[in-house]
Amino acid sequence: MRIAIIDPGSGNLASVLRALERVVAESGRPAQVAVTTDAAELRAADRIVLPGQGAFAACRRGLDALPGMVDALEDAVLRRKKPFLGICVGMQLMAERGLEHGNTPGLGWIAGEIAPIDPRLPDGAALPLPQMGWNGLDLAQPSHPLLAGISPGSHAYFVHSYALAGGDPAQLLASTDYGGPVAAIVGRDNLAGTQFHVEKSSLVGLRILANFLNWAPEAAA
Amino acid sequence: MLALRVIPCLDVKDGRVVKGVNFLELRDAGDPVEQARIYDREGADEVTFLDIGASHEGRDTILDVVSRTAAQVFIPLTVGGGVRSVEDMRRLLLAGADKISINSSAVADPALVTRGAEAFGSQAIVVAVDARGDGKGGWEVFTHGGRRGTGIDAVQWCQQAEARGAGEILLTSMDRDGTRAGFDLALLRAVRSAIRLPIVASGGVGEAQHFVDGAEAGATGLLAASVFHYGQMRIGEAKAALAAAGLPVRPLAESV
Numbered sequence: 346m347r348i349a350i351i352d353p354g355s356g357n358l359a360s361v362l363r364a365l366e367r368v369v370a371e372s373g374r375p376a377q378v379a380v381t382t383d384a385a386e387l388r389a390a391d392r393i394v395l396p397g398q399g400a401f402a403a404c405r406r407g408l409d410a411l412p413g414m415v416d417a418l419e420d421a422v423l424r425r426k427k428p429f430l431g432i433c434v435g436m437q438l439m440a441e442r443g444l445e446h447g448n449t450p451g452l453g454w455i456a457g458e459i460a461p462i463d464p465r466l467p468d469g470a471a472l473p474l475p476q477m478g479w480n481g482l483d484l485a486q487p488s489h490p491l492l493a494g495i496s497p498g499s500h501a502y503f504v505h506s507y508a509l510a511g512g513d514p515a516q517l518l519a520s521t522d523y524g525g526p527v528a529a530i531v532g533r534d535n536l537a538g539t540q541f542h543v544e545k546s547s548l549v550g551l552r553i554l555a556n557f558l559n560w561a562p563e564a565a566a
Numbered sequence: 567m568l569a570l571r572v573i574p575c576l577d578v579k580d581g582r583v584v585k586g587v588n589f590l591e592l593r594d595a596g597d598p599v600e601q602a603r604i605y606d607r608e609g610a611d612e613v614t615f616l617d618i619g620a621s622h623e624g625r626d627t628i629l630d631v632v633s634r635t636a637a638q639v640f641i642p643l644t645v646g647g648g649v650r651s652v653e654d655m656r657r658l659l660l661a662g663a664d665k666i667s668i669n670s671s672a673v674a675d676p677a678l679v680t681r682g683a684e685a686f687g688s689q690a691i692v693v694a695v696d697a698r699g700d701g702k703g704g705w706e707v708f709t710h711g712g713r714r715g716t717g718i719d720a721v722q723w724c725q726q727a728e729a730r731g732a733g734e735i736l737l738t739s740m741d742r743d744g745t746r747a748g749f750d751l752a753l754l755r756a757v758r759s760a761i762r763l764p765i766v767a768s769g770g771v772g773e774a775q776h777f778v779d780g781a782e783a784g785a786t787g788l789l790a791a792s793v794f795h796y797g798q799m800r801i802g803e804a805k806a807a808l809a810a811a812g813l814p815v816r817p818l819a820e821s822v
Contacts (some may be wrong), residue, residue, distance in 0.1 A: 399690075473762055473786055503568075507722070548821065
């Protein structure tokens, strides 16, 4: 199995790479994990991970700057149904558009847009921004294969000031509570994305990554 | 509910762990990678490395420490000490750090905060502020490991750091550091009311109740070094105290 991590130019890929290598080693299965900026290499991959940090617009520019990459991604993910996982801004890029630093088109794979959050307590008091830290997962679709072995309330590590707004409830796999519900995991068919840093979420994150390696969305469909 | 973060800090010099008392006397006690692994297993929510070597040779040893830690510890890792440029930040991030903490260099060149945030995102840039009471009800920013006063008001500096794109403030009380008398709660409250960024409180932890006090004063991260490092307190005790006070924590079962 070949797992490709796309380098959109702004992410901390070392952590994603190491976490996937760890999960592969523990699985005992032969798999190659590689960071790539090459569209041809992406087409040869069996599973695709898109990390992202920083601003939505900068990540989109970074992705667009890789020759043929967006076409290769759409071919692999939408037509050939390769399992896809977006992480943090990589998840946000799956939406229709992002409103950070202007209005930037996303990949349009899931409904909704990425808008600034203004988390507050019921009395109106402002919660710190960005949301930074470990927050519990409310599982909207607990039987989804990516959530196998994940207990309701398990904590994942979030760092973000923008989140999915206007999403389709059918595409919400899990949410978290930060002054109200915030989309934590979204997905449909063979694609999924986590707003939190799955690679930095300790055992919970490693389990979700292991589930991603085992995910057979074609068979389930 | 977002959990309070319990964050052990490891002071590192030449690839080894040290801890100063009031930033002066240093004692050597261990391998930072092994320490970070132990803290992870005990339920630490993040780990912070503060490189107090700051020499050019020290630069390379911290990169190696960060790289080896990030291969084994899958929780956020913050690294600070001697970071002077975007290029320094890039090297540490590529080695496996998640957040870079800047202190003296940000005071000397506040635009460095913005340059770092533009290059790597605000989430990667922590501005560390060493504050000491000025005797008039305010706090002054100190730099260079607490040796140099700046005349800058600490609360205003935190506001400026937020405006310039920092993602978090690491707020250390120089008066409390090493005393085990608890966080400077007045300082925490003053900064909390002035900014919206997450604040990590640092300096003064001596007992588990101090974590509760810091959280109630508005810190969302609670950092300690020596009480954990010398085994006077375990990470789990800090979390148990927070939970007993009705505050949200990430349970140990999700770490081991």
